Amino acid sequence: MSEYNFNQIEKKWQRYWEENQTFKARANDNKPKYYALDMFPYPSGAGLHVGHPLGYIASDIVSRYKRTKGYNVLHPMGFDAFGLPAEQYAIQTGQHPAITTEQNIQRYVEQLKNIGFSYDWEREVRTSDPSYYKWTQWIFMQLFNCYYNYTSDKAEPVAALIKEFEQNGNRNVKAACDDDTPAFSAAEWQAKSELQKSELLLKYRLTYVAEAVVNWCPALGTVLANDEVKDGLSERGGYPVERKRMRQWMMRITAYAERLLQGLEDIDWPEPVKEMQRNWIGKSVGAELEFAVEGSQQKIEVFTTRIDTIFGVSFVVLAPEHELVKQITTDAQRQQVEEYVTVAKNRSERERMTDVKTVSGVFTGAYAINPISGDKVQIWIADYVLAGYGTGAVMAVPGHDTRDYAFAKYFNLPIPQVVEGGNLAEEAHAAKEGIIINSGFLNGLEVKTAIKAGIARAEELGVGRGKVNYRMRDAVFSRQRYWGEPVPVYFKDGIPHLIKESELPLELPKIDAYLPTETGEPPLGRAVDWKYDNQYEYELSTMPGWAGSSWYWYRYMDPRNDAAFADPEAVNYWRNVDLYIGGSEHATGHLLYSRFWNKFMYDLGLVPEQEPFKKLINQGMIQGRSNFVFRVKDSNTYVSFGLKDKYDTTALHVDVNIVENDVLDIDAFKNWRPENADAEFVLEDGKYNVGMEIEKMSKSKYNVVNPDDLVERMGADTLRMYEMFLGPLEQFKPWNTNGMDGVHKFLRKYWRLFHDNDGNFTVSEEAPTAAELKSLHKTIKKVEEDIERFSFNTSVSSFMICVNELTQLKTNKRAILEPLTIILSPYAPHITEEVWQQLGHAQSISEAIFPAWKEEYLTENTFEYPVSVNGKVRAKLTFAVDAPREEMEKMVLTDEQVTRFLDGKSPKKIIIVPNKIINVVV
Numbered sequence: 001m002s003e004y005n006f007n008q009i010e011k012k013w014q015r016y017w018e019e020n021q022t023f024k025a026r027a028n029d030n031k032p033k034y035y036a037l038d039m040f041p042y043p044s045g046a047g048l049h050v051g052h053p054l055g056y057i058a059s060d061i062v063s064r065y066k067r068t069k070g071y072n073v074l075h076p077m078g079f080d081a082f083g084l085p086a087e088q089y090a091i092q093t094g095q096h097p098a099i100t101t102e103q104n105i106q107r108y109v110e111q112l113k114n115i116g117f118s119y120d121w122e123r124e125v126r127t128s129d130p131s132y133y134k135w136t137q138w139i140f141m142q143l144f145n146c147y148y149n150y151t152s153d154k155a156e157p158v159a160a161l162i163k164e165f166e167q168n169g170n171r172n173v174k175a176a177c178d179d180d181t182p183a184f185s186a187a188e189w190q191a192k193s194e195l196q197k198s199e200l201l202l203k204y205r206l207t208y209v210a211e212a213v214v215n216w217c218p219a220l221g222t223v224l225a226n227d228e229v230k231d232g233l234s235e236r237g238g239y240p241v242e243r244k245r246m247r248q249w250m251m252r253i254t255a256y257a258e259r260l261l262q263g264l265e266d267i268d269w270p271e272p273v274k275e276m277q278r279n280w281i282g283k284s285v286g287a288e289l290e291f292a293v294e295g296s297q298q299k300i301e302v303f304t305t306r307i308d309t310i311f312g313v314s315f316v317v318l319a320p321e322h323e324l325v326k327q328i329t330t331d332a333q334r335q336q337v338e339e340y341v342t343v344a345k346n347r348s349e350r351e352r353m354t355d356v357k358t359v360s361g362v363f364t365g366a367y368a369i370n371p372i373s374g375d376k377v378q379i380w381i382a383d384y385v386l387a388g389y390g391t392g393a394v395m396a397v398p399g400h401d402t403r404d405y406a407f408a409k410y411f412n413l414p415i416p417q418v419v420e421g422g423n424l425a426e427e428a429h430a431a432k433e434g435i436i437i438n439s440g441f442l443n444g445l446e447v448k449t450a451i452k453a454g455i456a457r458a459e460e461l462g463v464g465r466g467k468v469n470y471r472m473r474d475a476v477f478s479r480q481r482y483w484g485e486p487v488p489v490y491f492k493d494g495i496p497h498l499i500k501e502s503e504l505p506l507e508l509p510k511i512d513a514y515l516p517t518e519t520g521e522p523p524l525g526r527a528v529d530w531k532y533d534n535q536y537e538y539e540l541s542t543m544p545g546w547a548g549s550s551w552y553w554y555r556y557m558d559p560r561n562d563a564a565f566a567d568p569e570a571v572n573y574w575r576n577v578d579l580y581i582g583g584s585e586h587a588t589g590h591l592l593y594s595r596f597w598n599k600f601m602y603d604l605g606l607v608p609e610q611e612p613f614k615k616l617i618n619q620g621m622i623q624g625r626s627n628f629v630f631r632v633k634d635s636n637t638y639v640s641f642g643l644k645d646k647y648d649t650t651a652l653h654v655d656v657n658i659v660e661n662d663v664l665d666i667d668a669f670k671n672w673r674p675e676n677a678d679a680e681f682v683l684e685d686g687k688y689n690v691g692m693e694i695e696k697m698s699k700s701k702y703n704v705v706n707p708d709d710l711v712e713r714m715g716a717d718t719l720r721m722y723e724m725f726l727g728p729l730e731q732f733k734p735w736n737t738n739g740m741d742g743v744h745k746f747l748r749k750y751w752r753l754f755h756d757n758d759g760n761f762t763v764s765e766e767a768p769t770a771a772e773l774k775s776l777h778k779t780i781k782k783v784e785e786d787i788e789r790f791s792f793n794t795s796v797s798s799f800m801i802c803v804n805e806l807t808q809l810k811t812n813k814r815a816i817l818e819p820l821t822i823i824l825s826p827y828a829p830h831i832t833e834e835v836w837q838q839l840g841h842a843q844s845i846s847e848a849i850f851p852a853w854k855e856e857y858l859t860e861n862t863f864e865y866p867v868s869v870n871g872k873v874r875a876k877l878t879f880a881v882d883a884p885r886e887e888m889e890k891m892v893l894t895d896e897q898v899t900r901f902l903d904g905k906s907p908k909k910i911i912i913v914p915n916k917i918i919n920v921v922v
């Protein structure tokens with residue numbers, strides 16, 4: 001073989017790896033483990049475009065590199081296979097979503113295999129496979145059977161909680177539970193009915209059913225999680241989302257709020273992702289304070305982070321949904337209040353939080369008493385106060401708080417002075433920290449001290465206490481859909497019961513259509529004869545998309561185990577993920593839920609590490625590079641880019657696959673669509689230049705580039721290196737197929753190093769020169785340092801420089817080319833396997849050891865002098881750069897080549913130009 005026949009080489013090695021199970025991972029105590037994981041994809045019908053493999057290529061390079069560094073690498077791939085698109089397609093076509101999913105997965109696998117990833121394919125998992133979701137259901141059951149004990153600060157069995165209730169009631173229990181959990185004694189507990197006990201226990205369980213205000217999407221017929229709603233629309237499909245009260249399965253993620261926050265300190269993740277999680281968790285340290293309602297027994301509890309501003313309270317605001325609103329509103333204000341409540345209800349929480357411009361609210365007619373100053377203030381309702389946060393009520397301090405200030409201005413409410421030296425609210429905002437309070441016992445204190453003093457006083461008076469609040473809410477876990485995991489629960493007399501563990505998996509039943517029933521039940525309501533023990537209703541909603549992805553990295557450790565989610569030995573060996581690569585869009589969804597489930601599994605002793613993903617990298621998105629043609633209005637004439645302004649034209653997207661270097665292939669364009677067949681063109685220099693713009697890669701913009709086509713044209717190794725060459729992994733960058741040529745030429749050049757002019761593979765066994773060693777060793781050093789800091793684009797440049805240097809040096813020495821081949825192999829695995837074999841190795845190059853670079857070769861300490869005799873170069877001699885002159889002269893005069901041309905005469909002069917040339921004058 002003489003030509004670089006990449007198609008043939010790549011197919012050959014892909015087959016070899018598969019047949020020889022080259023990348024099969026086995027636990028091995030003699031080697032350190034390394035777990036490199038890609039966020040597994042949802043197999044969509046459109047297949048992969050060139051943007052998808054970017055992260056996969058990076059993690060594959062690291063995996064292959066780590067193998068050559070002596071690590072035992074686990075590098076798996078699988079599919080997040082439940083989800084809406086397959087179900088939407090099923091609704092349209094009647095085809096079972098399992099069939100579509102299977103087809104899409106096959107296509108994905110084929111595309112991935114084409115790129116030569118070193119996955120251990122035998123470990124592939126699919127979340128929609130019953131043998132997989134059996135364990136998703138199993139984890140759900142463990143959550144149902146546990147509550148969160150704040151005393152031990154971990155999840156513990158509900159069975160132990162019941163024992164405690166029987167003996168002492170819930171007096172001594174410090175646990176995560178619903179806000180409305182009543183206090184009860186042992187006797188009261190024992191007097192309760194089974195149903196009442198069950199309802200009480202649901203207030204503690206880590207997964208529970210409860211009435212909740214949820215994001216209901218009528219068009220999709222399902223509830224969505226907060227992170228699946230963007231600006232009031234569903235993330236998938238962009239349909240309107242409403243607020244609705246429904247009975248739902250919930251996950252008590254709030255129990256883990258503090259640990260989820262603290263755990264961020266221990267992981268090497270991008271700071272923006274950590275920050276998003278911190279904001280999502282939204283810890284705030286403050287106080288709860290009771291305001292009495294004048295002329296009533298009722299008390300309004302507010303949550304405040306600034307109890308130090310208590311003397312500046314000028315009114316109290318309740319959320320429109322607050323339960324006291326009805327009771328305290330005076331008759332005179334009732335109609336206005338009711339109207340306002342109706343309007344506010346239809347605005348989403350997000351909208352209310354982010355809308356800072358519109359000021360709206362209504363006076364209830366009632367008054368509250370400031371528990372510390374004794375002042376009487378008005379009670380208002382306004383939708384800037386959220387029902388679901390804190391206590392759903394605030395003490396308004398317009399002297400300090402922007403929203404309170406805007407509200408007070410608008411409704412002409414008092415703006416009391418609380419800051420020494422003036423009552424200008426703007427100044428007060430600007431001051432923020434270190435404000436001196438000019439009020440009562442707080443006078444002269446700094447903010448932090450004043451807060452402490454305020455809480456102490458409130459506690460003394462019995463009107464308040466310190467309180468930590470988290471903005472995060474429990475996660476809704478029900479979806480009124482078909483294509484998800486069934487919840488392993490049935491209902492008996494209104495009480496939810498788990499099915500037996502031995503009955504797992506609870507498989508999805510067959511149904512006749514993938515739509516809600518006539519009575520509005522979820523699709524599972526259509527299943528015929530689907531009852532537990534032939535009589536009890538199963539839960540009809542299914543689990544959300546994030547259930548299966550919240551623990552999948554463990555299944556890869558032991559994917560076919562039928563007796564456990566994974567064998568403990570395997571779990572204790574692989575532990576957690578060393579490198580996780582995926583998109584940043586999962587910051588507050590998947591990446592938070594996974595940490596939650598992981599911590600729960602850790603509490604149960606099922607897994608050895610608190611955090612699932614040690615290091616996270618978010619790969620940037622590859623954007624599309626769209627091309628445009630310009631059609632003259634009301635005609636079928638297209639003008640070239642440079643002439644478009646002379647005509648009245650419309651820019652139209654044109655398929656990027658019929659454009660090269662921004663020049664349109666006119667024949668291909670005529671064939672692209674029937675209406676183009678008789679198109680006419682106004683050209684520039686005989687060419688049609690197209691317009692260009694960077695946009696999201698999408699079918700509708702005709703800018704999708706398919707990796708398969710590129711692999712076919714230039715090979716997977718070129719594609720892999722080019723994707724890395726585009727720029728830093730984390731960066732967003734546009735795709736431009738044109739640049740691929742350069743990388744392809746580089747690989748051809750590398751290939752040529754091993755071949756003589758007749759195309760025969762040949763390497764020399766000669767010892768390398770200093771220049772060759774230097775070129776190699778600086779590349780080894782650079783590439784190693786680059787991979788260790790996940791900088792791949794810079795490595796590609798180094799390879800190019802090295803191959804150029806070696807080409808110039810006409811190197812074909814094994815001692816140089818063999819190590820070069822090893823360090824190139826993570827990037828271009830196929831071509832290097834081929835060369836490796838030709839170099840005479842029987843094992844895959846993935847068994848080779850990454851060469852060590854040597855400092856001594858990096859500095860230039862010798863120089864190869866051309867030696868001329870009377871102006872004609874007759875020999876080449878290498879000297880240390882600091883060699884003494886006499887020694888050099890002696891060597892020159894004894895060199896055989898030189899003496900031949902001296903004709904026995906002794907030279908008149910020897911001129912030595914350091915590091916340049918030696919000239920012998922006879």
Ligand code: ANZ
Nearest residue numbers: 284303304305306384385386389390392394397400401
């Ligand atoms: C008085 C005060 C004075 C406040 C001041 C702030 C500044 P974070 O930090 O986000 O927790 N608040 C409390 N519950 C609320 C609710 N349900 N909806 C809207 N706002 C609410 O914010 C806590 C602060 O937000 C609380 O402290 C309260 O206003 C307001 F100079 O009380 B503060």
